[in-house]
Amino acid sequence: MNWIRQKIDQIKEPFEPGNKLEKYRPAINALDTFLFVPDHTTKKGAHIRDAVDLKRTMITVVLALIPALIFGMWNGGYQHYVQLGVEPTFLEAFLHGAYKIVPMIVVSYAVGLGLEFAFAIMRGHEVNEGYLVTGLLIPMIMPIDIPLWMVALSVIFAVLIGKEAFGGTGMNILNPALTARAFAFFAYPTYMSGNKIWVSEASTVDTISGETILGSLAANKEVGYNTAEMFTGVIPGSIAETSTLCIAVGALLLVLTKVGSWRIILSGILGAAAMGLLLNALPSMGVEGNGLTNFPWYNHLVVGGFAFGIVFMATDPVSAAQTMKGKWIYGALIGLTAILIRTLNPAYPEGIMLSILLLNVFAPTIDHYVIEGNIKKRKKRLETKSVKTA
Amino acid sequence: MPIDIKIKKGLTLKLKGEAENSIEQAQKSKTVALRPSNFHSLVPKMVLKEGAKLKAGDEVFFSKYSDKTRVVSPVSGTLKEIKRGAKRKILSVIIEADDELSYKDFGVMDPLKSNSSEVKDRIFSSGLGVFLNQRPYNIPADAEDTPKAIYISAYDTAPLSADYEFILKDKAEFFQNGINALTKLTGGKVYLGVDKQSASFLKDIENVELITVSGPHPAGNVGTLIHETEPMNRGERVWTINPEDVAIIGEQFKTGKYNAERTVVVTGTAAKHRKYFKTIIGAEVSSILKDQEDNSRIISGNVLTGEKIEEDGYINFFSNTLTVIPEGNEYRMFGWLPFKDNDIHSASKTSLSWLFPNKKYEVNTNLNGEERALVVTGEMEEVMPLDILPMQLIKACMAGDIEKMENLGIYEVVPEDFALVEYTNTSKIEAQAIIRNGLDIMITEVG
Numbered sequence: 001m002n003w004i005r006q007k008i009d010q011i012k013e014p015f016e017p018g019n020k021l022e023k024y025r026p027a028i029n030a031l032d033t034f035l036f037v038p039d040h041t042t043k044k045g046a047h048i049r050d051a052v053d054l055k056r057t058m059i060t061v062v063l064a065l066i067p068a069l070i071f072g073m074w075n076g077g078y079q080h081y082v083q084l085g086v087e088p089t090f091l092e093a094f095l096h097g098a099y100k101i102v103p104m105i106v107v108s109y110a111v112g113l114g115l116e117f118a119f120a121i122m123r124g125h126e127v128n129e130g131y132l133v134t135g136l137l138i139p140m141i142m143p144i145d146i147p148l149w150m151v152a153l154s155v156i157f158a159v160l161i162g163k164e165a166f167g168g169t170g171m172n173i174l175n176p177a178l179t180a181r182a183f184a185f186f187a188y189p190t191y192m193s194g195n196k197i198w199v200s201e202a203s204t205v206d207t208i209s210g211e212t213i214l215g216s217l218a219a220n221k222e223v224g225y226n227t228a229e230m231f232t233g234v235i236p237g238s239i240a241e242t243s244t245l246c247i248a249v250g251a252l253l254l255v256l257t258k259v260g261s262w263r264i265i266l267s268g269i270l271g272a273a274a275m276g277l278l279l280n281a282l283p284s285m286g287v288e289g290n291g292l293t294n295f296p297w298y299n300h301l302v303v304g305g306f307a308f309g310i311v312f313m314a315t316d317p318v319s320a321a322q323t324m325k326g327k328w329i330y331g332a333l334i335g336l337t338a339i340l341i342r343t344l345n346p347a348y349p350e351g352i353m354l355s356i357l358l359l360n361v362f363a364p365t366i367d368h369y370v371i372e373g374n375i376k377k378r379k380k381r382l383e384t385k386s387v388k389t390a
Numbered sequence: 391m392p393i394d395i396k397i398k399k400g401l402t403l404k405l406k407g408e409a410e411n412s413i414e415q416a417q418k419s420k421t422v423a424l425r426p427s428n429f430h431s432l433v434p435k436m437v438l439k440e441g442a443k444l445k446a447g448d449e450v451f452f453s454k455y456s457d458k459t460r461v462v463s464p465v466s467g468t469l470k471e472i473k474r475g476a477k478r479k480i481l482s483v484i485i486e487a488d489d490e491l492s493y494k495d496f497g498v499m500d501p502l503k504s505n506s507s508e509v510k511d512r513i514f515s516s517g518l519g520v521f522l523n524q525r526p527y528n529i530p531a532d533a534e535d536t537p538k539a540i541y542i543s544a545y546d547t548a549p550l551s552a553d554y555e556f557i558l559k560d561k562a563e564f565f566q567n568g569i570n571a572l573t574k575l576t577g578g579k580v581y582l583g584v585d586k587q588s589a590s591f592l593k594d595i596e597n598v599e600l601i602t603v604s605g606p607h608p609a610g611n612v613g614t615l616i617h618e619t620e621p622m623n624r625g626e627r628v629w630t631i632n633p634e635d636v637a638i639i640g641e642q643f644k645t646g647k648y649n650a651e652r653t654v655v656v657t658g659t660a661a662k663h664r665k666y667f668k669t670i671i672g673a674e675v676s677s678i679l680k681d682q683e684d685n686s687r688i689i690s691g692n693v694l695t696g697e698k699i700e701e702d703g704y705i706n707f708f709s710n711t712l713t714v715i716p717e718g719n720e721y722r723m724f725g726w727l728p729f730k731d732n733d734i735h736s737a738s739k740t741s742l743s744w745l746f747p748n749k750k751y752e753v754n755t756n757l758n759g760e761e762r763a764l765v766v767t768g769e770m771e772e773v774m775p776l777d778i779l780p781m782q783l784i785k786a787c788m789a790g791d792i793e794k795m796e797n798l799g800i801y802e803v804v805p806e807d808f809a810l811v812e813y814t815n816t817s818k819i820e821a822q823a824i825i826r827n828g829l830d831i832m833i834t835e836v837g
Contacts, residue, residue: 005721033760037725041718041755045805045822046694046812047687048403048715051736051743053759055726057766057816060740063728128763170763170817257728257739261768317767322781324771367782374779375797382623 008032026120030127058129060259064250065136065240065312071233072240073097076144079236080200097144100200101239104139104151111152112138115159119168128169130176130318134158137177137312140240141305141353142184143197150188154180174360175319178309178353185353193348198236212237213303214342214350217291230302241308244301251311260315263324264331268310269301271335276300279343292343300339309352310334319360323370330366334359392593394586395618397605399775401737401810403549404750405693407659407715411556413666416654418487419673422465423704424450425482429520431529431833432459434480442469447494447648449517450483458533462517464650464671466492482704487670493647501571501643509574518642520707521635522575525616525628526801527829537629539578539620542569544592544633545585545603547610548692548809550657552710554633555590556666557653561637562591568640573597575629583615608775613807617776622801632708654678654710658693659752660686661714675703675712682714687755689713694809695822718756726759734758737814738769759818766816773810778803780811784821787828792835795828804829 014021015028032038033055042049077096081088088096112135113127120127138155162179163172185192195211196202213223213235225235233243241247254260276297282289301307314320314334321330334355341351426434434451438444445466453459465487473481496516501509513519514533522531522540531537544554558565572580579599584592586602593600601619603609612630616622634653642648650671656664660683667678675688679701682688689696690706693713697706705712725731732742735751743749770780778799786794805822812821 004723033726036721036723037756037758038760039719039721040757040760041687042757045820046809047689047696047698047713047755048693048753048813049756049758049818050738050814050816051731051734051741051758052738052814052816053726053818054762054765054816055759056728056740057738059726060728126760126762128765130763130765168763170765258769259738259740259766318765320767322767323779324768327768371779371782371798374777374799377777378623378797378799381621385623 005036008035023124024121026124026126027117030117030120055129057259058132060257061133061254061312062136064253064260065133065140067246067249068240068243068308069101069136069140070094071243071246072140073101075234075242076100076200076239078234079198080202083199083202096200100144101139103148104142104146105136107148107151108138108155109135111155112159115156115164119164123168125168130169131159134176134180138180141177141181141238141308143192144200144239145197145202146184146191150184150191153187154184157183170318172318173364174357175313175316177316178313178357178360181353182357198238212350214292217295220291223295227296227299227302230299235303237303238305238308241305244307247307247311254311254315260311261317261320261327261331263327264315264320264334265310267328267331268314268335268338271332272301272306272310272339273297273335275336275339279339290343295343300342304342304350305352306338306342309338309356313352313356314359319363321363321366321370323367325373326363326366326370329370330359330363333362333366392600392602393619395583395601395603395605395609395615397603397609397614397775399772400547400606400608401773401814402547402606403693403735403753403813404748405549405658406750406752407550407657407661407664407713409550409655409657409664409666411553411666413556413653413668416667416669416673417677418489419670419677421470421484421486421674422463422670422672423482423484423674424461424463424672425704425707426451426461426480428707429453429459429461429530431527431830434461436472436480436483438469440469440472443467444469444485445492445494446650447496447516447642450485451480453530456532456534458514459519459530460514460517461520462648464648493649496642496646496648498646499643501567501574504574506574509571512643513571513575513639516642516648518639518648521639522629522631525613525622525630525804527833528804529833531629532627535627537576537578537627539616540572540576540580540629540631541583541612541615542572542581542598542631542633542636543583543603543610543612543615545583545610546692547603547607548694549607550711550713551692552653552655552666555585555588555592557634557655557710558637559591561634561641562595564637564640564644565633566595566597566640567644568636568638569595569597571639571643572631572636578620581615581619583610583612585610605775608807608810611806613802613804614775617802624796624801626801632710634710635708652705652710654705654712656712656714658686658689658712658714660716661712669705672704672707675699675701675705678705679712679714683716685717685719686714687717689715693753694813695806716754718754718758720756722756737773738816757818759816761819762817764817764819769814769816770811773814774807776802776807778807780808780821783828784808784811784819784824787824787831790828790831792831795832796836800825800828800832 077093158176158180162176279293337355338351433454467487470486471484582598583601586604690709728740783798808821
């Protein structure tokens with residue numbers, strides 16, 4: 001281990017302050033700190049520090065994403081073969097999915113990290129690890145057949161407009177990964193919706209429709225899947241959104257490590273369930289509703305992007321509400337609006353993306369009122385005090 | 391009936407390197423240092439010149455803004471050197487101690503039989519006033535103020551800290567006398583926080599409002615006691631004082647002598663002889679610490695809030711702890727992987743250390759990462775027992791937004807209240823320095 005360290009120190013030599021490559025230091029440091037936690041010691045304040053750092057936190061999220069990603073690769077291949085009428089082996093299915101998805105991940109990381117490094121060098125700060133998660137999330141929420149240049153463009157938009165324009169990591173208002181998806185959705189709607197994009201190479205097959213469950217419901221068609229299939233996720237959809245089971249495994253890791261806010265996840269699920277129940281009750285109130293409103297509320301929780309969104313997107317600490325009470329409200333509103341948009345919006349039968357982006361915008365407002373509550377308590381204390389003494 | 395305070399949020403760090411409960415007279419400190427930086431915001435005006443002879447209790451310097459804030463010599467001897475830094479700022483005043491100390495005689499006074507102004511005048515004119523710290527801002531108390539209450543915490547919950555019951559057990563009489571004096575300084579109460587679990591003489595101290603405290607650190611912090619009993623509002627003043635300094639005040643009233651004895655506990659894994667030492671305020675570190683391990687850091691105070699000092703340095707005026715821990719200037723390969731290096735404590739659950747709640751940790755000074763943008767939310771609240779929004783207050787301090795700082799409760803906190811926030815923080819931000827900076831802005835803008 002020592003000789004590796006020496007070798008790295010040797011490589012880093014020209015990047016040290018005072019040497020000619022000094023301004024590229026953030027880039028080389030970012031690579032170095034992936035091998036070694038640096039030997040930095042505390043300079044001010046507390047002399048000892050917790051073992052946790054941002055890198056560890058972000059890697060935990062990446063780990064939590066792995067089950068859904070692996071499943072997404074397999075399911076991508078499986079759906080592809082099934083539409084051709086072939087029953088693939090596990091490996092065949094997985095390899096087909098990986099063949100489609102790995103290049104997307106590579107493009108996403110290459111473009112996004114390139115930008116992150118460039119900004120770190122330009123602004124002279126260290127490279128933040130947030131993009132490790134964003135860069136993996138972006139391909140995971142895209143349809144499998146999306147062209148790579150579109151992934152790259154979405155990444156550029158998300159990093160530049162979604163994040164760096166606001167001042168970089170920790171300052172962004174919108175979730176960068178969802179910004180990327182929203183960009184792709186609104187810029188290239190033909191690639192991002194319809195019934196031919198959710199299964200790999202479906203457009204080359206004439207007879208079989210590979211549309212999503214929500215898509216068929218919106219078109220008032222029968223759904224050929226039961227709740228168990230929807231839960232395990234052997235259904236068409238965006239790459240990693242389909243398996244609620246795998247997402248739940250990731251959610252468990254996030255909640256147990258406290259990296260993801262259980263408050264947001266729980267209140268989100270409760271909010272969605274409440275809205276689902278309400279819509280299910282429409283017929284008994286004399287309103288006819290549509291295929292989506294009559295879709296059982298528990299199924300709403302396991303189809304589409306809801307589970308993935310609430311676990312991995314809504315819990316993004318930067319764009320979510322930051323106060324404890326605020327998180328409850330924020331999560332619940334995401335759940336409510338996600339199902340509302342999903343069922344009542346005729347143009348696009350999925351609501352989680354728009355509902356999270358919407359609540360991202362409102363998160364500071366939610367926090368504002370929670371903070372005002374704290375401030376009011378303090379002011380009231382002062383008032384009662386001065387009344388007493390007066 | 392004592393007031394009972396039970397804290398739920400917080401974190402008690404269990405560290406290796408505790409001191410044994412035995413006490414020994416330290417080697418006599420040949421010189422002592424008085425450092426103006428120990429009294430935040432105090433700008434010193436020297437009374438004596440280099441070479442002057444002085445007795446223990448003689449004034450050495452006073453505050454430029456209030457001549458009643460006086461710092462007096464803990465020893466008798468010769469003023470050896472006034473160390474100055476940039477712009478002739480006084481860094482420290484070194485006094486060479488006589489072999490046999492002689493004391494200035496302040497005369498005997500019974501605080502209970504004297505009136506408030508006599509007691510107050512005595513405390514501030516004889517240099518005992520600097521033991522009192524003012525909240526808000528954590529600066530030396532102003533003799534012109536009458537605080538709404540005075541707080542003493544005799545229960546230090548910080549890691550590897552001194553046991554005040556042990557320190558005070560031989561000084562109970564002086565401690566009580568000091569309390570009697572303090573009661574004359576405030577129109578309100580004198581609060582004394584003690585460990586709820588222990589059944590010690592401190593619970594029998596009279597003329598105080600007793601607070602029994604339980605729960606994790608920072609349960610024993612003065613800030614916590616204030617917040618749970620009489621929270622600070624705008625414009626209010628509260629004074630705080632350390633227990634052993636109360637005993638010094640009590641002794642000075644009883645005997646007329648300023649006996650600046652300080653009991654210092656030596657802790658930390660890199661210290662060889664871990665026990666209590668009796669020494670003098672501002673003593674040389676080398677008179678207490680012998681042959682500590684190489685590549686270690688000496689901290690005057692505890693690991694969370696203390697000040698780094700050199701081997702040939704002097705103990706902080708207020709500090710009663712010397713913690714010595716190894717420096718952490720080593721690389722750790724792939725140390726950022728979750729669930730790796732579980733022998734390093736983490737309050738987050740990305741390390742398996744939470745599975746062993748009773749394990750004691752050997753700590754070093756490694757930052758365990760690098761400073762990053764503030765990303766993770768919710769972790770600060772877990773170690774903040776006060777009804778304060780920590781992240782929002784920190785951001786207000788960073789932005790220097792006076793109104794927001796005031797609204798979010800800047801008057802109720804001092805840096806040490808944010809020590810755990812700083813320790814657990816994922817982004818490694820320097821919370822204590824940020825709060826200190828915020829307080830300094832308030833001092834200049836609001837006063």
